[in-house]
Amino acid sequence: MVGSRLLSRLPLLQLLPRPSPIHQFSLCSSTLRAQSSWHRSTPQRATAQRSHPPPFPFKPFKIFKFKMASDSDDDMPLARTNGRVSNAHISKSVDKAMDESNGSKPAPAGISIRNGPIVDEMDVDEPATNGHAKRKSRGSTSKPVNYNQQGSESEDDDIPLAKRQRTTTKVEESDSDDEPLATKKQPGKLPPKNTAILGESSDDDEPLNAKLAKKKATIEKKAAKEAKTIRAKDKKPAKKVKDESSEEDVKPKAKRKANGTTTAKKANGVKKEESDSDAPLAKKGAAAKGKGKAATNGKVKVEASPKKGAKKGESEEAEEVYRWWDAPKKEDDSIKWETLQHNGVVFPPEYEPLPKNVKLLYAGTPLTLSIEAEEVAGFFGAMLNSTHNVENPTFQKNFFADLKEIVKKTGGAKDKDGNKVDLKDFSKLDFKPIFNYYDAKNQEKKARSSAEKKADKAAKDEMEAPYVHCIWDGRKEQVGNFRVEPPGLFRGRGEHPKTGKVKQRVLPEQITINIGKEAIPPAPPEGHKWKAIQHDNKATWLVMWQENINGAYKYVMLAAKSSIKGQSDYKKFEKARQLKEHIDRIRKDYERDLKAELMADRQRATAVYLIDKFALRAGNEKDSENEAETVGCCSLKFEHVTLKPPNTVVFDFLGKDSIRFYDEVTVHEQVFKNLKIFKKAPKKEGDDIFDRLNTTQLNKHLTNYMPGLSAKVFRTYNASFTMSSLLKELPKKANLSMQEKIKLYNDCNRKVAILCNHKRTIGAGHEAQMEKMTDRIKGLRYQKWRIKHMILDLDPKQKKKKGAEWFEYEEGIDDEWIVEHIAFLVQEQRTKIEKKFAKENEKLVADGQKEMKAKELTDRLKEADVLEKKLKKEHKSKKVEAEGKGPSVEKFEANLKKLDERIATMNLQAEDREGNKEVALGTSKINYIDPRLTVVFSKKFDVPIEKFFSKTLREKFTWAIESIEDEDDWEF
DNA sequence: AACCCTACTTAGCATTTACGAA
DNA sequence: TTCGTAAATGCTAAGTAGGGTT
Known part of the structure; x- marks a missing residue:
């Protein structure tokens, strides 16, 4: 028994044979990422010849679309119309059946035992596969679909199938047969099972679980109590929400939107509008005199403040900050600005052709390419040391396709005698000369004397000075990303189907400028014009363009320290705090609805439970053909959830950024039962668990409780609330050293980061x-x-x-x-x-x-x-x-x-380091933990805020630092 | 409801800079 | 001072979410 448990804890890969020489994989499980195999393979650099890419993955199979009139069960609407679905109603008998099959007494619910015990009980609902084994199908993007299988599916007339397009991309790994299981199985980062991340001893399973459960229960009870007190105090009785039908009395967003004059049309019309954008330009020039600040050449005059003369502390003194947190609240916050002027964007430098003697080789032959093709070749050549991209077959395939295309379009590749060279085989390309050239250039750059570096930096700063700031409602505000993204190869994360494609240079003709009517718009580069110029003061962006790979929008917005970002940050945390007033009711409701007769309701309740308890993301729909297949709560699929009676659930899936989410938790009995129902046959791998729920419905339901409440608020709320509780619990010991106090804080921070599954790669030299x-x-x-x-x-x-x-x-x-x-x-x-x-x-x-x-x-x-x-x-x-x-x-x-x-x-330091090795504290600190908590802690424990917030973070959180000044008793 | 469009936050990794040990 | 590492910052991909349209 003990033995088998031990065995089950061993990382699978250790039990497997070594990989074949072609695919030597790092066996350090913790460094394995979502992307399988090709990266981190061999220590040697991958030259193009050496790293024979396996034959490229097949074209994805398209799954036929099936159209079904309606749900076979009844006419209840389906949230998801793909795959096999559940019945709209849960009959008493089904409910009962699930009860009976439920074995022994359940463990305390709602806790993670991610690093704790592994119950060696077999799955209830699946043949004996463990998370890793299942990863296989998952890891290679999706289950191996073939037409036969599809065919049999389609015969199953009772099951409604895809109304909506559903495609499955199958990336076959050509040599997959040789590949040892383990290498492909490893989807992402997984915390080692035996690290006691929560700082509690893990050697003793039962008490740990009980302890954690108790802790969580206490926290929740506290939340409920607080909610009650708040409501009592406020005396504004929160609206009762029973179900969707009562939603009419609360119309939060729609109302607010309605009273603002709509410029939506303008915003939407960017594309269509291009033509008329030039005409108004002239008029605006005349109108620009209104604000005296606009300089003649259309540049915003901003003292570049090189702080050469006034090096001292008061160098910043001239820039009085706008203390918006002291200012009266705006009545209408949909209008983001009254006046706005800025100088647009900085374009990346033009491409510098390679010297004549530096050439891409094909089968050893130096190639002469058009400048455009050479640039694309250079993208690849310059990143040869990023093996994790360069050795990825999809990356190679996409890149090679794009390279061939540009080569073909621009006159082909020629050898030294001018003969055409046909690029057929990627593995015959050798980028080494190009790499060496760029590498040498980098070295050279690094080797510059410090004086030289300084001078170069100064020159660059001066050139960029006009773009660093904008004038927003007459105040100088810092712009965030004023540089247009340079062309290069798209580095999609995880198994992104488009990774490696060429990200094209952005032309002014693709760029839309958003600026005040009164301002003189920045001039496009000589010989060019902007795509459009608009004046939408309900948008916060200054410049926008669309990227060619996914058609994603890219925005130039203000920096994190700007008032507008600060305000929205503040609003975010206030909203999360507001959730405290409603959380008990929400929890009570979903607990009740876990037993709802209507499938949609039951699924929703279950989903809210998961989001609340385990900080899952909402899980929007994704386009499976063009994006990596990652999921969140609503998009969880059959194979991502494993059930172990009596009430243990194992989550194993790739979340945002293809980071692996692995957690073994105990849940409320009813939740366990529900998941069982949601996974009930005929559902199988690839099917949605929540087939009658999507994020829109979920959020719509949540909005009933509180305007603006959506799934993501729970993450903020739970992160901040947890942090708050943890900090409060801290021992009030007197003589703690500074180091110890910081450690205490970081420990809390770390727990929050673990809650949110924020990970990072373990540094190479960690061990x-x-x-x-x-x-x-x-x-x-x-x-x-x-x-x-x-x-x-x-x-x-x-x-x-x-x-x-x-x-x-x-x-x-x-x-x-x-x-x-x-x-x-x-x-x-x-x-x-x-x-x-x-x-x-x-x-x-x-x-x-x-x-x-x-x-x-x-x-x-x-x-x-x-x-x-x-x-x-x-x-x-x-x-x-x-x-x-x-x-x-x-x-x-x-x-x-x-x-x-x-x-x-x-x-302490060592512990800290070990605990941090694969947990990233930064993300939660930047995005989830109310900074005021940190400020209060800093004051209470008399640790300078600098110990917790870097300079940029202090700037970003100035509002928190300043507004808490004289409120030591502030609470989240 | 499905779908598309838009805009904003969140995220990890890459690159740069700061810092501490030698 | 110099070097190597760690922290800070920069970059941009990848989420969420809500509105509009059909």
Whole structure:
């Protein structure tokens, strides 16, 4: 039993044979990412010839579209019309049946045991597959679909099938047969099972679960209580929401929208409108005089504030900040500005052709390409060290297709004699010369003297100065991303079907400018014109264009520290706080609706439960043909959820950015039962779990409780509320060191990050660094041992007093290690002496004196020999002679104390590092944790805010830092 | 409801800069 | 000072969400 449990915890890959040489995969599970295989493969650089891409994936199979009149069950609407669906109603008998099949008593609900125990119970609903095994189908984008299978599906007349287009992309990995299972299975980052992330001991499963459950329950109860108090205080009785039908009395958004004059048409019409955009231009020029600030040449005059002269603290003093948090609230916040002027965007530099001797090779032949084709080749060549892109077959396929196209369109590829070269085989291309060229260029750039670098930077800053700021309602505000994205290769994440395609250079003709009517619009580059100029003051963007890969919109907006972003940040957190007033009612309702007879209601309730408890994202529909297949709550599929009786649920799917979400949780019994129903046959892999729910419906339901409430608010709410609770719980111990306080805060932060599944790749050197740290700690323990024995040397009676045990080795060190350590110390000493010697000699020479003789060095090195002898002797005899002048037991005890302190801080650091290795704290700090919580903590614990917020973060959160100034009792 | 369009937030990784140990 | 690492910042992809249209 114990054995099998242990076994089940072992990462699968360790049990599998080594991969074939062609695909050597890193076996470090933690570094494996969503994208399978090709990246992180071999340590050698992938030259084009070497990294034979397997034959390209097949064209995706299109799944036939089926049109069905309506749900076979009844006429209830379906949220999702693809795949197999559930019945619209849940009959008593089905409900009952699910009850009966439910085995033993359930564990406490609503908790994650992501790192805890793994119940070795088989799945209820599936053949014995574990998360990894299932990953296979998932990992290769989707289940292996074939026409036969489809055919059999279509025969199943009772099941309504796709009304909406549903396509499945199948990326076959040609050599998949050779590939060991493990390499493909690994979809993303997975926290190691045995790391106690929550800082609690994980060696003892039951109590941990119980503890966590209790904690969570307490937090929730607290939330409910708070909600009640707030409502009582406010005395504005929150509206009762029973179901969708009552929604008429609450019309939050629509109303607000209605009273603003609509410029929506204008915004929508960007495309159609292009033609008339030039005419108004002239008029505007005349109108621009209104605001005196516009300079003649259309540039906004902004003192570039190079802070050369006023280097001191008051350099910023001229820029008085707009303290919007002190200003009265705006009545209509759909109007974002009254006047707006800016200078548009900075375009990336034009392409610089390669020198004549640097060429792309095809089967060894240098190719002459058009400048356009050469540029595209250069995109690839420049990123050769990004193996994770460059070795990805999809990336190669997409890139090669685009390269061939541009080559063909621009006159073909020629050899040195002008003969046409047909590019047939990607693997025959060699980008090495191009790579080397760019690499050398980079080195050169890096090698510039610091003065040179400074000068270059200054020149660049000056060039960009006009774009850094805009004038928003007469105030100077910083612009965020004023640089147009340069052309390159699209780096889609995960198994993005379009990754590697050429991202084209953006032309002014594609760019729309949004600017005040009163302002002079920036002039397009010589010989060009803008796509359009508009004056939509309900939009916050200054410049917009559409990218060619996905047709995605790219916006130039203000920086995070700007008032407008600050305000919306503030609003976001206020909205999350507002949720506190409604959360108990929402929870009560969904608990009730978990048993709803209507499938749609039951699914919705279940989804809200998951979103609330496990911080899942909403899970909008995605276009499976053109995007990586990732999911959120509403888009969870059959294979992403595994059920283990009595009430354990395993989530395993790729979420945003193709980051793996893996969590093993216990849920409310009814939730477990519901999931079972939602997965009931004939549903199978590939089918939606929530087939009668989508995010629109979900959010519409949530809005009933509170205007503006949507699924994502729960993430903010739960993150901030959790942080708040955790910080409150912190021990009120007095004399904590600064380090310890910071650690406490970071621990809370980390829990929130784990809740939100914020991950990062483990740094390459992590393992080595951890080792170094533990070694240093051991070194300190060794020193402790020595000092203790010095005490013994001075006063042998101490042996009785302290007890013999006190004089033994501390944890982690033993004879063997000490021998090593002594060697290390001696070597260290030697190096030190040598270095010092060399340095002194250098100085002597510089002063015109002659060097010391080598003999001097040998003499000095004897010191190290002496040390070695001494330490070895100590180690052998277990006796240490007291060191230092005027040695005393007291002094040594003081030393020990100091060592203990150092050990403690180092331990903290090491723990911190280990805990952080694959959790990214930043994202939650930037986006989810109400900054005011941090400010309050900083004040309460008397730790400067700088310890928590970097400069940019302090600027972004100025509103929080300033507005909490005199409110120590602020609560989320 | 399905679908498309738009605009905004959230996210991880890449690159740059700051910083601390040698 | 120099070097190497870690933190900070920059970049842009990938989400959410809501409105409009059909």
